[in-house]
Amino acid sequence: MSHAPPEPPAPPPQPGEVIAAFRGVRKAFGPKLVYDGLDLEIRRGETLTIIGGSGQGKSVCLKMLIGLLHPDQGSITAFGQEVTTMDERALLKVRSRIAMLFQAGALFDSMTVAENIKYPLREHRWGNEEKMDARVEEVLDLVDLPGIAHQKPSELSGGMKKRVALARTIAVEPEVILYDEPTTGLDPITIRRINGLILRLQERLGVTSVVVTHDMDTVFTVTDRLALVHNKRIAFTGTPDEARGADLRFLREFVKGGRGTLDEDLT
Numbered sequence: 001m002s003h004a005p006p007e008p009p010a011p012p013p014q015p016g017e018v019i020a021a022f023r024g025v026r027k028a029f030g031p032k033l034v035y036d037g038l039d040l041e042i043r044r045g046e047t048l049t050i051i052g053g054s055g056q057g058k059s060v061c062l063k064m065l066i067g068l069l070h071p072d073q074g075s076i077t078a079f080g081q082e083v084t085t086m087d088e089r090a091l092l093k094v095r096s097r098i099a100m101l102f103q104a105g106a107l108f109d110s111m112t113v114a115e116n117i118k119y120p121l122r123e124h125r126w127g128n129e130e131k132m133d134a135r136v137e138e139v140l141d142l143v144d145l146p147g148i149a150h151q152k153p154s155e156l157s158g159g160m161k162k163r164v165a166l167a168r169t170i171a172v173e174p175e176v177i178l179y180d181e182p183t184t185g186l187d188p189i190t191i192r193r194i195n196g197l198i199l200r201l202q203e204r205l206g207v208t209s210v211v212v213t214h215d216m217d218t219v220f221t222v223t224d225r226l227a228l229v230h231n232k233r234i235a236f237t238g239t240p241d242e243a244r245g246a247d248l249r250f251l252r253e254f255v256k257g258g259r260g261t262l263d264e265d266l267t
Helices: 058-065 088-097 113-123 129-142 158-170 188-205 216-222 240-245 249-255
Strands: 018-029 032-043 047-051 073-078 098-101 176-180 208-212 225-230 233-238
Touching: 018 058, 032 058, 032 208, 032 233, 047 058, 047 188, 047 216, 058 073, 058 098, 058 176, 058 208, 088 098, 098 158, 113 129, 113 158, 129 158, 129 188, 158 188, 188 208, 188 216, 208 216, 225 240, 225 249, 233 240, 240 249
Parallel strands: 047 208, 047 225, 098 176, 176 208
Antiparallel strands: 018 032, 018 073, 225 233
């Protein structure tokens, strides 16, 4: 009896390859048009920072990538697959590869730190309790919070809560981490700690990071490439050095911490 030859192994991932992309995306909430022609690529191994004024849809972009929100038009792909047509089962697989750190952390107050971190592990059928307990301790060490597994979120500072939420995010070993305003409401020392963690996790785990932020110290600390949301689309992408030298008035003011408004034209 003849047997079909085995399928060749998948090629190894290549640094810099496009692993997710938005093409011609349109999104509105009732009469409010948020995106009209959003085009953006995410490359393996980079830290891409998305900047722009408040209410411009930066977080919406992240939520569309993992199927929490759906575009009205256009294409969103992740790892070569079309996200916009996926059912919940397929989206669950995407969310095991692309994890999101929400702005408020979204910890369950009634659960211990360990139970919070185990929540996605159970959802993705990580393993038995012993294996999950070991993973909890491992990720708490990664975010410099050993020994707090049995505490409740109410016992923690704001910065510690953010790091526990980050530990939960990385628990399922995602390939991509989406950070939604990771330093909002934190003091300068904690902001530097969070920025350091973003860099360290990228280096130690080899993850791709997408960071939505208003904090320019974060931008210039962690970013390989930044994208500016303006006028319902991506108006600029480039390195921080290219952003500093770009001949775009609003971008210059944003980078320098100026008070330009999003109603101003890019000139």
